[in-house]
Amino acid sequence: MSKSSAFSEDYATARNRFREAAAGLGWRLEAHPVGARGPGGEELTVDAAYSTLADPEKVLVLSSGLHGLEEFFGSALQTALLEEWASSSPPEVKCLFLHGLNPFGFAWLRRCNEDNIDLNRNFLLDGDSYKGAPAAYPGLDELLNPRQPPSRSEPFKLKAMWTIARRGMPAFRQAVAAGQYDFPKRLFFGGAAPSRTFQLMNEKLGSWLQGGRHVVHIDLHTGLGPKGVCKLLIDYPLSEDQRTRLAEWYVADSFESCDSSDFAYVVLFADLNCLVEFHDLPAVLVAGGSKPMGTTGGKLDIVFNCARIRAAFGVQGSGKLC
Numbered sequence: 001m002s003k004s005s006a007f008s009e010d011y012a013t014a015r016n017r018f019r020e021a022a023a024g025l026g027w028r029l030e031a032h033p034v035g036a037r038g039p040g041g042e043e044l045t046v047d048a049a050y051s052t053l054a055d056p057e058k059v060l061v062l063s064s065g066l067h068g069l070e071e072f073f074g075s076a077l078q079t080a081l082l083e084e085w086a087s088s089s090p091p092e093v094k095c096l097f098l099h100g101l102n103p104f105g106f107a108w109l110r111r112c113n114e115d116n117i118d119l120n121r122n123f124l125l126d127g128d129s130y131k132g133a134p135a136a137y138p139g140l141d142e143l144l145n146p147r148q149p150p151s152r153s154e155p156f157k158l159k160a161m162w163t164i165a166r167r168g169m170p171a172f173r174q175a176v177a178a179g180q181y182d183f184p185k186r187l188f189f190g191g192a193a194p195s196r197t198f199q200l201m202n203e204k205l206g207s208w209l210q211g212g213r214h215v216v217h218i219d220l221h222t223g224l225g226p227k228g229v230c231k232l233l234i235d236y237p238l239s240e241d242q243r244t245r246l247a248e249w250y251v252a253d254s255f256e257s258c259d260s261s262d263f264a265y266v267v268l269f270a271d272l273n274c275l276v277e278f279h280d281l282p283a284v285l286v287a288g289g290s291k292p293m294g295t296t297g298g299k300l301d302i303v304f305n306c307a308r309i310r311a312a313f314g315v316q317g318s319g320k321l322c
């Protein structure tokens with residue numbers, strides 16, 4: 001199978017293909033409706049598939065589509081792995097694949113969900129409230145959230161370049177992408193309460209990860225970095241030990257932590273990876289992160305392979321990485 005053939009043309013095709021590939025491996029399948037419909041009137045679901053025969057103590061969680069549009073890539077990667085494992089052999093660890101975490105965004109070609117929530121800003125932990133915005137966000141409102149579509153004569157690029165030049169790219173990026181909870185109709189809105197996807201994770205993670213003691217969670221994204229280049233983004237600072245271990249697992253320079261000077265941005269509160277970490281589970285999050293890939297990239301095989309999964313679990317981590 002060529003890598004590009006793993007890409008599906010729409011939500012319905014991708015979902016069917018994912019489910020067929022997982023069923024072909026004998027994995028257990030679940031479908032969780034989110035209460036919304038797609039362009040063809042189809043019911044939209046988050047789909048979970050997991051292997052049942054492998055060692056349940058070690059779990060690989062591969063999730064995708066939290067930002068709807070990015071699911072073309074995430075779904076392709078998951079499906080390519082499943083189809084490849086059908087003709088070779090799946091890894092010797094339990095695998096949990098979460099497909100279409102934002103099915104509305106995927107089906108309707110949106111980043112956000114049906115409530116304009118940027119889901120990767122929605123996984124707040126106990127004690128955090130759905131309030132607040134970066135101090136600079138209101139000042140960027142007109143640029144980020146124009147009331148009308150830009151016309152041909154609208155110098156949007158010029159305005160954006162001028163704003164970035166005045167503020168500096170890191171400050172601009174942080175103000176825009178960190179997430180905000182005060183403007184429900186604007187970009188990067190993190191929601192006013194837990195989304196359906198968040199509720200689903202809370203309801204199901206306990207049973208999905210039951211028996212798990214070592215969990216690696218990779219949440220797939222696109223849109224950052226050069227075309228075709230993968231990077232593991234880790235939103236916690238790394239010690240030297242952790243850095244060395246991750247370099248053994250993922251190859252040096254294939255990951256970046258939030259204490260790096262050129263880290264993309266840090267979200268205001270928690271993102272999906274933190275949910276696994278802080279969820280009241282016996283499992284230890286061995287390593288987690290978001291895996292963004294330059295938009296339109298297609299090097300599926302560099303993201304993950306069985307050898308690397310085995311290498312990751314072969315290292316006996318004694319404690320929590322984060």
Ligand SMILES: [Zn+2]
Pocket residue numbers: 066067070220221222
């Ligand atoms: Zn994303």
